[in-house]
Amino acid sequence: MTHTDTPDTFTLGSRRVKRMGYGAMQLAGPGVFGAPKDRHAALSVLREAVERGVNHIDTSDFYGPHITNQIIREALHPYPDDLTIVTKIGAQRDAQGGWLPDLSPEGLTRAVHDNLRNLRLEVLEVVNLRIMFDVHGPAEGSIEAPLAALAGLQQQGLVKHIGLSNVTPTQVKEAQSVTKIACVQNLYNIAQRQDDPLIDELAREGIAFVPFFPLGGFTPLQSSALADVAARLEATPMQVALAWLLRRSPNILLIPGTSSVAHLRENLAASQLVLPDDALNALNAIGAKGQ
Template identity: 60%
Template structure:
């Protein structure tokens, strides 16, 4: 059963009711998201603890490892609780050097969906995000063929809901013109707020926004400002950043990752940190 004790409450993606605080499985793979974890039993323990604590959506990809995190999720949690939703991502492969070459032609996308289904042990994927751009960031390019392929797989019953990741506002609009989306997963945090207008637009339309790298790309000055607020509150910069994201907009969902049960609990507690109006005003200056 979905827990309401997690910070942020509940958001509905399509017909999926999920806690706004989720878990990102990316860090369970080895260094640079390649190979198995150093502590296999510890990785399984984190996944089981996440579900025990009430987390009901896990973000993953068969490219993580590659194939590592999906296998861990299946080993730890299958048969899955009815309340658990697994969100995966397609659109990139891994090479021997740890790179992320794009793989968005129709056959590659169909193969990736099949592989996610097989390794997770599912008949239908709850939500599939199409990863756009490249390893350097967003790329303004047409997405109709790739997104249309996933829309066809959705019509076939292999996917329940669709989203996009690393997408420009124009690509989000293009995707929405082809088939409904229930979430956008982009880089966003206190220091990188290019998507402010997009977040507000999506919130008005009932579409979730899932930020990645909640502490990514801070300048030394911005990091110092965040640390100053955290110190005054007797908390960590990560806790303040997560709490701010939950306060930023009701459609923001969090998927912080960790390899540690202790850190998992700390992330949940940190996201529930109370921020005053003065705290929010001071934090807001970081991204300006």
């Protein structure tokens, strides 16, 4: 049922992962802060994801903080051999849940050790360096210093592969002059497509692109074209938006998040949704119009 142009897997570091993964951000409390209202439901979602073949989970120790990783450990440890857990560092939380940049060598070192401890791992498979020059989006500036600190932790054997998050194309190039980059995680979805050229460049280089807020994040996608296609295909608009991302480029890995088993199943079903060419053309026009 999967479209021939849509491969099921792609390389992430030294692993081959299924392109439909899971993002753990929503397993913490409101605002990604504090404990979830239903810890049992959070554990159930993770176990269901893995049972249904998900082998790429995206997390961070600043979700909660610490809580999301502890829930992952409780739900899934000892981990399946093929499970790739990707984390990110570069920020911390204040007492009210605010997001603070923390790109110092000391902060990055502490974050790696926090992730190792809370996930109960001896080495982190992929660590994304979350650049925080601007909390709300990528901003230019050299990332060589924090990247060098993370590369040092990689040389110590604590980190296998390094990725980047919230970065500009210029910063990706700078990073590649320092170390090998396994993936880039930026804001991207059917309506917000400023990274189109970067995605194509990374695809040529065999590097994964992982869109965060694939469904719009805190301002969910609203589009009459999306709704029309969804109605015609008897799918939800969110399923269509995820299916479009899988068709957009073979190096895109998805990590939609949810704290609901029913919603998880709905997200995973999007990988089986076939988009006819006319539907694809209508969807492609959304980003062009900024609908």
